[in-house]
Structures are given as C-alpha cells and as structure tokens.
Amino acid sequence: MRKSKTSLIFQAAIDVFSEKGFDKATMDDIAARANVAKGTIYYHFKSKEELFLFLVEEGVEMLRDGVESKLLDDMHPREKIELILREQISFFGQYRDFCVILLRESWGAEDRQLEFRKMIRSYMSLIEGVVREGIEADTFHSVNAENAGSALFGMAAIASLHILLGKGEYDEEQLFSDLKRMALAGLVK
Incomplete structure (x- = not known):
C-alpha cells in the first residue's frame, strides 16, 4: 500500500x-x-481491533518519541518535568482526535483496553524516571514515582480532554502555565 x-x-x-x-x-x-x-x-x-491498537501504538510512540527527543541529560529534573508537560499539552492540541480516543477508550476490561493501558504505561515510565531523578537529586519530595508519573500524565491528559470535548479554546500556554504551577508546587522541595 x-x-x-x-x-x-x-x-x-x-x-x-x-x-x-x-x-x-x-x-x-x-x-x-x-x-x-x-x-x-x-x-x-485483520480486524477493527487490530487497526485500533495500531493507531494507539503509533500515537503513543509519537508522543513518547517527541518528548524523548527533546530531553537532554544535562537538564535539571524540574526542567524535564516542565518539558514533558509542555510537550504532552502541545501533542494533545495538535492531535485532538487522538487525545479523545486515547482517553475515552482506555478504561474497561476488554483486551484492547488492557493492551492500550500497557502502551500508555510505557510513556508514563518515562515520567517516572524523571521523578526518580529529581528525588535522587534531592530536588523533589520523596514520593512514589509510579503514582507521580500517572498523576502528571493524567493531569495534563484530563485537563486537555476537558477543553477539547468542551469545544473551548485550547490555549496551550495557559494550560501549561497552570499545570506547571500545580504540578511543581507539589513535587519541588
């Protein structure tokens, strides 16, 4: 093809x-x-399900690759969290319909939904690594990195979805500013 x-x-x-x-x-x-x-x-x-999982895998990979390509080893953990939030918000703004699919279809116990969550989990592990780095550098509070990774992903994802489904203006800069303030106030010592 x-x-x-x-x-x-x-x-x-x-x-x-x-x-x-x-x-x-x-x-x-x-x-x-x-x-x-x-x-x-x-x-x-072979099936609608296979096509769906392909879409999700491609989309999550695009998100992860986009973030990883901009993360630099010498960045401070706080800068890395800011970059992750900014890139995720930007990605959801650029790929609005994918965002809707990602968040609407990820809940439930169907095999495709369980597989879907594994794909999202691979992206959240990137965030967890940055949180662990911040904890080890004594920059972040000692928190459960897995909880923090899913919370940061979820905060940006649900806030984005709320705006996208409400058909409001998707002001990436305002959303980033608000979420950065809230996220880092809870993480940074």
Whole structure:
C-alpha cells in the first residue's frame, strides 16, 4: 500500500473512532472516510481491533518519541518535568482526535483496553524516571514515582480532554502555565 493510502486510512480511523467510539465505528465507516475499498483495510489489518491498537501504538510512540527527543541529560529534573508537560499539552492540541480516543477508550476490561493501558504505561515510565531523578537529586519530595508519573500524565491528559470535548479554546500556554504551577508546587522541595 502506498504511503498516501496508509496515511488516509490512519487519519480516517482516528476521525471515525473519535466521533463514534470503538464499539460504534465500523470498517465500512473507515473505508468510506478514507475513500478506499474495505478490502484494502483488511489486507493490512485483520480486524477493527487490530487497526485500533495500531493507531494507539503509533500515537503513543509519537508522543513518547517527541518528548524523548527533546530531553537532554544535562537538564535539571524540574526542567524535564516542565518539558514533558509542555510537550504532552502541545501533542494533545495538535492531535485532538487522538487525545479523545486515547482517553475515552482506555478504561474497561476488554483486551484492547488492557493492551492500550500497557502502551500508555510505557510513556508514563518515562515520567517516572524523571521523578526518580529529581528525588535522587534531592530536588523533589520523596514520593512514589509510579503514582507521580500517572498523576502528571493524567493531569495534563484530563485537563486537555476537558477543553477539547468542551469545544473551548485550547490555549496551550495557559494550560501549561497552570499545570506547571500545580504540578511543581507539589513535587519541588
């Protein structure tokens, strides 16, 4: 499949899953939105679930790679947390529909939801590492790094989703400023 068709299917799937949710979305809907034959999608993905998990994996990988590419070893842990918050907020602003999918579809006990949470967990482990670094440098309070990682991810994710679903203006700078103040007030000694 040409890259352009892959991109069309990818974007169409994000649009349809975002609008209808996983359960109500159909491969017919995605094929129609991408303007490709349904068989073209099935050639590359065995099921709607496989396509969905591919989307999530690609999206979380984009988020993680984007953050990791900007983290520098010589940055102070506080600067790293600020960068993570800024990049996550920016990512959700840029990929609004993916944000909706990520947060709406991640809860539950279905296999896809459990797999989905594993993918998100890989990103949160990056945050945990920065928190541990800050604790070891005696910059951050001694907190459970896993709890802090999920809290920082969740704070930015839910605040972003609230704005995106409420159709309000997504002011990344204001959101970053508010969340940075709240997050670092709780972490920094």
